Structure formats: structure tokens, C-alpha cells
Amino acid sequence: MSDQRMSARRKHNIKGCMLTVAMDMLSEEGTRKAEERENFLTGKCPPIQLPHSRDELLKMVKELVEQVNAGEEEKYSTEFKLALVSLEVRDLNIKIVDLRGKFKKPKLKKVRMSADAMLKALLGSKHTVNMDLRAGLKQVKKEVKEEDQKLREAGDWRKNIEDKSDRKKMFDS
Structure with a gap:
């Protein structure tokens, strides 16, 4: 589909x-x-089969009472074990909360690091890659044009107003 x-x-x-x-x-x-x-x-x-004589009936009642008592004892022991386990679980939970409370996370400050310094911090001495991008560039000498040289030597702009006025006429026309 x-x-x-x-x-x-x-x-x-x-x-x-x-x-x-x-x-x-x-x-x-x-x-x-x-x-x-x-x-x-x-x-x-x-199913209960009721006896006809009084003695047999009393005997049966005693047996039933014993069975009920045995069941109650089993119920009590099971509840007691359950209470012990739940107390243990509660205590462990309290310990966990206490341990969490003792160790406060510090507030981290922003740190400016270069990529090179970060790699050194993470990798330690294994770090050999140099992230300096300018290191591999070719050096080029800047050629100074004659006009730029004249402009730099001109100094104060008020002295060369007449020279500049010729240039202004070039741009205006």
C-alpha cells in the first residue's frame, strides 16, 4: 500500500x-x-454432612474451630511478613531519598573553550589534531599600490583639497 x-x-x-x-x-x-x-x-x-448425634456434632464443631484457627494463624503470619517487607521497602525508599538529598548538583558555569582546548580536555594526551585553520594557509605579501601610498603620504585632508576636487568632478560627471 x-x-x-x-x-x-x-x-x-x-x-x-x-x-x-x-x-x-x-x-x-x-x-x-x-x-x-x-x-x-x-x-x-x-459439603457438610451433619451428624445426627450431639457428640458427633460437638466433635465436628471443634474440628471446624481448629481449622478456622489454623487459617487465622496462617493469615496473621502472612500479614506480619507483608508488614515487615513493606517496612523494609519504605526504609530503603527513605535511604534513597536521603542519598539523593546529600549530593547537590553544582550549577555549571559557561566556559568559553576553543575546539582545540575542548578536544585536549576530552582526549588528553591522545589529542594530536590541530584545529588552527590559519596555520596551513599560505603567506601572501600585500602589494602596496602607488595611489594608496600617495594617499597615506598626503596626511591632512585640508592640505590637498584642490587635488580632491578633481576627483569629485570625475564622480559627478
């Missing part, structure tokens, strides 16, 4: 299909979880 865009109607249809599939998957997951819960509960809690 080149740079063609999907039409709004097609997008809407695709979104609708995706939502229906997602809803089906959610409902299937919900029924599966409910079945798992039922299977777990039937395995852990078998």
Missing part, C-alpha cells in the same frame, strides 16, 4: 469488530475464572 489512508467507515468497522472480539474474550475469561473458583472451593471445602 502506498500512502493511502483508511476511510473512517472502515476504521469504525474494524474497531467494532475488535471490541466484539474483546468482549467475547472477557466473557470467556470470566466464566473460566468462575469455574476455577468453584473447583477450588469444592476441593478445599467439601
